Amino acid sequence: MPVYRAPRGTRDLLPDERPVWERLETLARDLARRYGYASMETPLFEQSDVFERGIGASTDVVEKELFRVSPSRGEDTERWALRPEATAGIVRAYVQHGLQTWPQPVRVSLLGPMFRYDRPQAGRFRQFWQWDIEAIGDPGPAVDAEIIELGHRFYREAGLPDVDVLVNSIGDPACRPAYHDAVRAHFAPHADRLAGVERERLATNPLRLLDSKDPDIADLIATAPDIADHLCAACADHFAAVRAHLTVLGVPHRRERGLVRGLDYYTRTAFEYYLPGAEGQQSALGGGGRYDGLVELLGGKPTPGIGFALGLDRVVLALADAGVALPAPAHPAVVVVGADPADTATRLRIATELRAAGLVARADLATRKLGRQLEGAARDGAHLAVIVGDELDLGQVQVRDLPAGTQRLVNLPDLARELTRAHAGHRHGTDAAR
RNA sequence: GUGGCCUUAGCUCAAUCGGCAGAGCAUCGGAUUGUGGCUCCGAAGGUUACGGGUUCAAUCCCCGUAGGCCACCCCA
Missing domain, CATH: 3.30.930.10 (Bira Bifunctional Protein; Domain 2)
Incomplete structure (x- = not known):
């Protein structure tokens, strides 16, 4: 503990x-x-x-x-x-x-x-x-x-x-003072039936007696003078x-x-x-x-x-x-994962560039194998994964559509624009479904 | 502030009469080198809320404290 x-x-x-x-x-x-x-x-x-x-x-x-x-x-x-x-x-x-x-x-x-x-x-x-x-x-x-x-x-x-x-x-x-007096006059003959707190209230704040839930005096409350008449x-x-x-x-x-x-x-x-x-x-x-x-x-x-x-x-x-549907936690639009578990720097660098371009993006910073990284991205509810691998030497990365299970090569200079477009498509789709 | 019930792993709960503290879910790792939600295997996670007492031995019985829940009181 x-x-x-x-x-x-x-x-x-x-x-x-x-x-x-x-x-x-x-x-x-x-x-x-x-x-x-x-x-x-x-x-x-x-x-x-x-x-x-x-x-x-x-x-x-x-x-x-x-x-x-x-x-x-x-x-x-x-x-x-x-x-x-x-x-x-x-x-x-x-x-x-x-x-x-x-x-x-x-x-x-x-x-x-x-x-x-x-x-x-x-x-x-x-x-x-x-x-x-x-x-x-x-x-x-x-x-x-x-x-x-x-x-x-x-x-x-x-x-x-x-x-x-x-x-x-x-x-x-x-x-109100006149009404207070009327309430006191109503309860006073039955003061012996009031609990300690209730008796104090009779003196200090008789109105409070009226919303008491004490069943012993329910009948007294029911027959008490109505403020509407006063x-x-x-x-x-x-x-x-x-x-x-x-x-x-x-x-x-x-x-x-x-x-x-x-x-x-x-x-x-x-x-x-x-x-x-x-x-x-x-x-x-x-x-x-x-x-x-x-x-x-x-x-x-x-x-x-x-x-x-x-x-x-x-x-x-x-x-x-009431079982009202509650909003789900926010999820990232894009997760950057990599084939080389140890290369956290490249993943982080690309994610940083995407954020600078206005995207909601995170990198997988754990040094774990690609499968685990994708698993984490999917569980977070991300729509898109950027997969960094050997294609990086040619200035390219894979962009994977997680719900659809499809992916394609994208040139790095086009990456932010492509992701923005792809994510916008998703957003419309999911909002309509929700 | 008054009374009652309760507290075992992060969560939900087991543990026979007082006899070695467990499961599911969740977490992390693995299932031959770059592809996810399923499945399988494994690991980690505990001073049994805390402090005393009884006993050869306490999650279990007793006392106290803290916290939670419920009913009062009252509010939101």
């Missing part, structure tokens, strides 16, 4: 699984570009305050999952934490760099690793990847629908057409408009009254994407919501915002479970 291993909850993405990830990354970047969401990056760690204030000190993410780091030396007295999500950092950057002076809303996209010091499980890691989309500076319901539709489209184009879209409104500071007129109008826009866009969705989201900064619109039929923990594929108070909370002017985070690890798992 190896002495060293990847830290708990992290893993290596080896070359054979990278193609799926690259496809998802490419899709996310392409969608962001098509929708006008500009790429940005923030540090992988921030002052822990950014998360504690932004996400909320009483949330699970901050209370037990924040991945704190400290410099081993230096005069820094700051407390740092690896980012558990992207929104807080993006909003911090928005405030720091005065992005409120840019045309509003500011539409941004970020793709990268997030960290939560959680107990690992299938589909749950301490380092995981999210694609994050934010629109900061637009209060209107139309942008809510634009973003929800964007997430839905990502899943569809990724190969998961049946993802459930769940939406809800959790009100705003004008109407929204102020502004929130109710906003939510109705979001749903109307989604209908116009043709995004199938349903309201889930228990959907409240785990982060404190959310207001009004909350939404989640679920994998239908999946058991338990991996079924939450992504989610997001509106956070109209967050910019102000992190020191900016009152500014509305909305965004989502999609978990790419879970999409990869879902695609594998």
